[in-house]
C-alpha cells in the first residue's frame with residue numbers, strides 16, 4: 322500500500338507488487354485536513370479503508386505500507402520533523418509512521434520524503450530503470466528532487482540532500498523564496514511562484530497568456546526556463562548523472578518549457594563529457610510516482626532489500 326501525503330491532497334492506493342512492478346488495485350483521494358497531525362492521521366486511515374474496499378482486499382492482505390510526505394523528516398524513525406507544506410506540521414516532530422501503523426492496526430508503515438519515494442519508483446519501475454546514477458526532479462507547485470549516485474540514494478547528514486528547488490541560480494534579492502533565501506530555482510520556476518508573480522491562481526493561466534502573446538507572462542516563463550536551464554547544467558557538471566528524470570504537473574503539461582530548455586542548456590553549456598552521457602527524460606510514472614515509489618519502498622524495507630536507498 323502507498324500513501325502520498327501532500328499539503329492539499331491525500332492519495333492512497335493498494336498495490337500488488339510483483340518483482341519491481343506495482344499494479345494499483347484500488348485508490349482513494351481526499352483533501353488533506355488543515356487541523357493538524359491528529360486529523361491528518363485520521364484522514365490517512367479513512368483513506369486506507371476506502372482504498373482497501375475499492376481493491377476488494379482486507380487489511381490482513383497488506384504486507385507493508387509506505388508513506389510519502391514532504392520533508393524534512395527522519396525516514397529511519399518515521400518522524401516528520403517539520404514541514405511548512407502541511408498545516409499544523411511546522412516544528413511538529415510528529416511520529417507519523419508509528420501513529421499511522423497504530424491506526425491501520427496491521428502493516429508496518431515506512432515514511433520517506435516525497436521526492437525520495439519518487440526516485441525509488443522511477444529507479445525500480447520507471448524512467449531511471451537500469452541507471453546507477455540519476456537525478457529525479459519535480460517541477461510542480463514547488464520544485465524538488467532526489468539524487469542517486471553510484472547506486473545509492475544521497476541523503477546527506479540531515480536527510481535533506483536533493484532539495485534541488487533551493488539551489489540558488491539568481492542574484493536578485495527581490496526574488497524571495499519561501500525557504501528564507503532568494504534566487505532559488507523554486508522562486509523562479511515553481512508553479513505556485515509563477516502564478517503569484519503574475520497575480521493569478523494557477524500557473525497554467527500564465528502559460529496560456531504567454532502562448533497568446535502576453536509579454537509579461539512570456540518574460541516570467543523565460544525566467545523560469547533560464548533557472549531550470551542553469552540547474553540542469555549544474556546537475557550535469559557536479560554529479561555526472563546518466564539521466565535526469567523530470568516529473569511534476571508543470572513538467573508534464575509544459576515539457577517544451579521545462580525539459581527542452583534543460584536539454585538545450587546541457588548541450589550548449591555543460592562540460593562536454595558528462596553532457597554527452599546524460600539524457601533528460603520525462604517521468605514514466607506520472608502523477609502516481611510517489612505512491613508507486615512508496616509501495617515499492619515499503620516492500621523493499623519490509624524484506625530487507627532497501628539498503629541502496631536507506
Ligand SMILES: [Zn+2]
Pocket residue numbers: 486487498499500501502503505507508
Ligand atoms: Zn529556496
